[in-house]
Structures are given as structure tokens and as C-alpha cells.
Amino acid sequence: MPASRSELEAALTAAVQRRFGAGARVENLKQATLGGSNRTLLFDVVEGASRRRLVSREETFTGHTSPFLPPKTQYRILQLVYAAGAPVTEPVFAFDEQDTLGPGYVTAFAAGETLPRRLLADPTHHAAILRGLAAALAHLHKLDPAQFSFLAELPESGDAIAALRQRLDVLEEPHPALELGLRWLERNAPPQRRVLLHGDFRNGNVMIDGARITALLDWECAHLGSEAEDLGWLCTRSWRFGAMDKHAGGFGTRRELLDAYADAGGRNIEEDEVRWWERFGLARWGMYNVLQGYGHVHGRASPAYAACGRNAALMEYDLLMSISGRYD
Amino acid sequence: MRQYRPDAAELARTVARFLKSLEPKLDEGDRYQALVCGHLLGILSRELEAVALPDEDEAALAAAIRSGARDANWDATFEAVLARTIERVRVAKPDHLAPEHR
Numbered sequence: 001m002p003a004s005r006s007e008l009e010a011a012l013t014a015a016v017q018r019r020f021g022a023g024a025r026v027e028n029l030k031q032a033t034l035g036g037s038n039r040t041l042l043f044d045v046v047e048g049a050s051r052r053r054l055v056s057r058e059e060t061f062t063g064h065t066s067p068f069l070p071p072k073t074q075y076r077i078l079q080l081v082y083a084a085g086a087p088v089t090e091p092v093f094a095f096d097e098q099d100t101l102g103p104g105y106v107t108a109f110a111a112g113e114t115l116p117r118r119l120l121a122d123p124t125h126h127a128a129i130l131r132g133l134a135a136a137l138a139h140l141h142k143l144d145p146a147q148f149s150f151l152a153e154l155p156e157s158g159d160a161i162a163a164l165r166q167r168l169d170v171l172e173e174p175h176p177a178l179e180l181g182l183r184w185l186e187r188n189a190p191p192q193r194r195v196l197l198h199g200d201f202r203n204g205n206v207m208i209d210g211a212r213i214t215a216l217l218d219w220e221c222a223h224l225g226s227e228a229e230d231l232g233w234l235c236t237r238s239w240r241f242g243a244m245d246k247h248a249g250g251f252g253t254r255r256e257l258l259d260a261y262a263d264a265g266g267r268n269i270e271e272d273e274v275r276w277w278e279r280f281g282l283a284r285w286g287m288y289n290v291l292q293g294y295g296h297v298h299g300r301a302s303p304a305y306a307a308c309g310r311n312a313a314l315m316e317y318d319l320l321m322s323i324s325g326r327y328d
Numbered sequence: 329m330r331q332y333r334p335d336a337a338e339l340a341r342t343v344a345r346f347l348k349s350l351e352p353k354l355d356e357g358d359r360y361q362a363l364v365c366g367h368l369l370g371i372l373s374r375e376l377e378a379v380a381l382p383d384e385d386e387a388a389l390a391a392a393i394r395s396g397a398r399d400a401n402w403d404a405t406f407e408a409v410l411a412r413t414i415e416r417v418r419v420a421k422p423d424h425l426a427p428e429h430r
Contacts, residue, residue: 165394174387177413179394180406187399303364310371313416314424320410321426 005029008041011100012056016045019093023047038220042109054092058104065294067167068220071095073150075105077222080147081196086139089207089215112209114217116241119208120250128211130252133234134260136206136213141195141227141266148196148224156223157194160280161186168287171294177316178290181283184323190273193226201230202239203249228269231257232277237318237327238285247278247328279322286315337373344369367421374419381415 013026025046032040041056059071069077071094078091089110095102113119119129155163161182168178199221207215233239235247235254243250248257254271262268293309296302321327334342344366351359389409392398398405414429422430 174390176386176389176393176409179390180409183393183396183399303361303368307364307367307371310416310420313413313420316413317410317417317424320406320413324406324410326426 008101012041012043015093015095015099015101015106018098020045020047027051028053038104053109054106055089055109056095056101056104056106058095058102061295061300065167065170065291065298067156067288067291069154069222071103071105074219074222076150077148077196077219078105078107081140081143084139084143086143087136087213087215088219089217110207110209110215110217112207112212112214114204114207116203116239116250119203120241120243125208125211126246126251127256129208129213130248130256131260131264132208132211132213133201133206133249133251134257134266135264136216137198137201137227137230137234138261138264138266140198140216141230143196145195145224148222151196151223152194154223156199156221157225159192160225160229161189164280164284164287168290171287171290173290173294175286175290175312175316177313177320178283178286181279181286181316181319181323185276185280185283188276190226190228190276194224195227197223197225197227197230199223199230199233201234202236203234203241203251204239226273226277227267228273229277229280231261231269232274233281233284235274236278236281236285237322238282238315275322275328279319282315282319282322286312286319289315335376337376340369340373340376344373371420374422378415378419381412384412 008031009026009029012029013024016024016026027044027046029041029043032042039056039058039060041058043054043056045052045054057071059068061068075091075094078088082088082090089107092106092108094105120126151157155166165182168175198216198219200218201216205216205218206213207217234249235257237244239249240246241250246252247254254274258269258271258274289308289312291308292305293312296305296309318327347362347366347369351362354362389398393405414425417424417429
């Protein structure tokens with residue numbers, strides 16, 4: 001993987017010229033500073049008088065503990081979802097073996113804001129955003145799951161609790177609080193279903209321009225499952241960013257989200273089923289924090305990952321407070 | 329052996345204060361890292377002053393909960409696990425706790 005800026009620009013130019021011809025140039029290259037487990041580059045492709053802003057995302061985290069879909073699979077999902085008219089950025093090309101960048105892929109650039117605290121600071125568009133989020137999910141969940149049968153063998157596409165336990169077990173640290181939550185979930189589980197899920201649908205992973213949803217981002221957790229799982233992840237306490245009585249990402253209540261979802265053609269879902277998935281979401285977010293703590297001591301050290309290892313206790317606390325009915 | 333003043337928690341707080349004073353001079357990426365590092369130093373100073381968690385075989389407890397062996401005494405298990413979780417949150421981020429647990 002090229003390290004320096006000039007190497008990066010040369011590698012990207014070579015990749016672009018393979019697709020757009022020797023006359024294509026790369027300009028205005030910028031690296032996003034707050035990438036999680038991916039490297040994100042923004043750049044213009046210039047061909048004669050035409051100029052187009054594109055985004056490259058490369059995977060930087062692999063290995064047996066990674067629960068994330070390989071970029072090739074993400075790209076395939078993006079192509080199908082884009083063709084179906086859902087709000088995602090147009091997939092432009094995927095890196096291959098002949099590129100020195102990757103694995104990863106390039107999409108169109110979507111304008112807007114993703115930072116939750118900025119989105120929540122001004123409530124003007126919150127009701128419209130909530131309806132937009134519900135409509136985007138209803139659209140996604142209506143796609144024919146047979147098109148996405150390549151996701152069927154993922155642990156997450158089967159029993160969700162078994163999948164989470166499997167992910168936790170490779171992280172070599174016992175977590176009785178997560179186990180208690182998972183056992184409670186197991187004894188109160190709703191019926192399983194299998195539609196295409198975004199899998200990481202929360203405030204922060206959606207590009208929003210004013211009142212409009214411009215792109216659903218971050219497809220590395222897509223799988224098959226119950227519609228209520230995507231709705232529940234959006235409502236999970238950790239993603240309310242302080243607006244605890246506005247369950248749906250801080251934009252509105254759980255009830256408002258479910259009504260908007262049904263209005264947009266989605267299934268009628270009971271609040272309790274979504275609550276179950278919110279609790280599952282806390283266990284899942286707890287596991288992800290354990291995962292980053294594991295990463296910190298196994299070769300991916302960073303202050304943020306170190307903090308995640310300790311922050312797992314926060315999700316465990318919320319999980320226990322939720323299953324005992326003290327938090328909603 | 330007793331060390332001279334300041335104690336270890338105060339050393340951590342001293343570094344944290346210095347980091348905080350740097351924040352206005354840093355670019356966006358470094359400022360974020362410095363903020364996280366300040367949080368880590370806070371964890372460190374609280375852990376140094378906290379009562380140590382009593383030893384417990386958490387691997388055995390985790391396995392017992394998963395197998396259902398603790399279902400019969402769920403409430404007692406829940407309270408014990410919650411109590412340890414509260415102590416961990418008290419170190420990691422005390423203002424995350426509900427008022428009744430602070």
C-alpha cells in the first residue's frame with residue numbers, strides 16, 4: 001500500500017487511467033482524517049473539460065477477527081442496490097490485482113453531512129430526515145433477497161446471537177455482562193426473517209444534505225436478517241448522541257420511525273421487536289469495542305482503539321440497564 | 329515503598345492538563361488524537377485511585393451464563409455482574425452512569 005502522498009497520487013492516477021484512458025488526470029486529492037477501519041480518499045477525475053468528484057475506500061483491517069465484508073462483496077451489493085434506485089453513491093470501479101491500491105473501490109462523491117452532532121444541532125429538518133431514513137430502509141428491505149444469496153452463508157445471516165457469540169469467542173477476553181445480555185436475548189427472541197439489511201444503519205453512516213438523504217454509506221456489515229434489526233440499530237442507545245428520548249438516531253421517537261416506515265410501505269413492526277434489536281445492538285456495539293481493544297494489543301495500536309477496549313463497559317452497562325427495564 | 333509527591337494519579341492528570349493546553353495549536357486529526365489521549369489519562373488516574381475489583385473467574389462465569397446454568401438464580405447473577413460493570417464504568421467514564429450509580 002503506497003504510503004507517501006506522491007506515491008498515493010501516482011497509484012491513483014494509474015488506476016484511473018486504466019479505466020478512463022491515458023488522458024485522465026487526478027486532481028484535488030484529499031485524505032479523510034477520521035477513517036475507522038478504512039482509508040478514504042477524495043479526488044477529482046479530470047477528462048478534457050469534464051471533472052467529476054470521486055471517493056476511494058480501501059480496507060485496512062483484515063484477519064480472522066474481522067467481522068467486515070471484503071470490499072469485493074461490498075462493491076457487488078452497491079451495484080445491485082444502486083441499480084434498484086436506493087440512495088447510494090454510484091459504484092464507479094473496484095480496484096483489482098493490477099492496481100497498487102486496494103482492496104477497495106471507487107464511488108461517486110455525495111455531498112452533505114454525516115457528523116451526528118452537527119446533524120442534531122439544528123432540528124429544522126429532523127422530521128423530514130426521519131421520514132427519509134424510514135423510506136430508505138423500506139426501499140432496501142423490499143429488494144428480492146434472492147439477489148443477495150451470496151450473503152446467505154455469513155454468520156450474521158443466520159442466528160444473530162450465535163453469530164455474535166462466535167465473533168466474541170475469537171477475542172480472548174471473557175465478558176459476563178455481554179453473556180448475560182445475550183442469554184436474556186436468547187430467552188426472549190423474536191422470529192427470524194431474511195431480507196437484505198444494511199447492517200450498520202445509524203446516525204453517522206448516512207450522508208444527509210438539508211432534509212434529503214443523499215447516500216447510505218458503510219456497507220461492510222450488510223447481511224440478511226429481520227427488518228427490525230436495521231431499525232433497532234438506528235435506535236440503539238449509543239447512536240442517540242445524548243438525545244435519549246429521541247430513540248431514532250436523535251431525529252425522532254421509535255414510534256415515529258415505525259409509523260414512517262409503515263407509511264413508506266415497510267412491514268408493520270411492534271415497538272417491542274425493535275427494542276429487542278436495540279438491546280442486541282448494545283451487545284453488538286460492546287463486542288465491536290472489545291474487538292478494537294483486541295486490535296490495540298495485537299498490532300493495530302492507536303489511542304482510539306485503546307479507549308474502545310475500556311469503553312466496552314459502557315455498552316455493557318446500558319445493556320444491563322435496558323434488559324432490566326430501567327432504560328428505554 | 330512510598331514514592332514522593334505527587335502520586336501516580338496526579339502525574340497522569342499533569343500530563344492530561346498539558347495535552348489539553350496543546351489542543352488549540354493542533355490540526356483537526358491531531359486534536360482528536362489528543363482528546364482521546366486525555367481520556368486515556370483520565371481512565372488511568374481514576375484506575376489508580378479506584379478500589380481494585382475482587383478476583384473472579386470471569387471466563388467460568390461467562391460460560392455458565394451462556395450455558396443457562398445461571399438461569400435459576402438470574403437476579404443474583406444480574407446484580408453481581410451489574411455491580412462489577414458499574415465499577416468498570418466508574419473508571420472508564422463515570423458520568424456515563426445513571427445518577428443512582430454515581
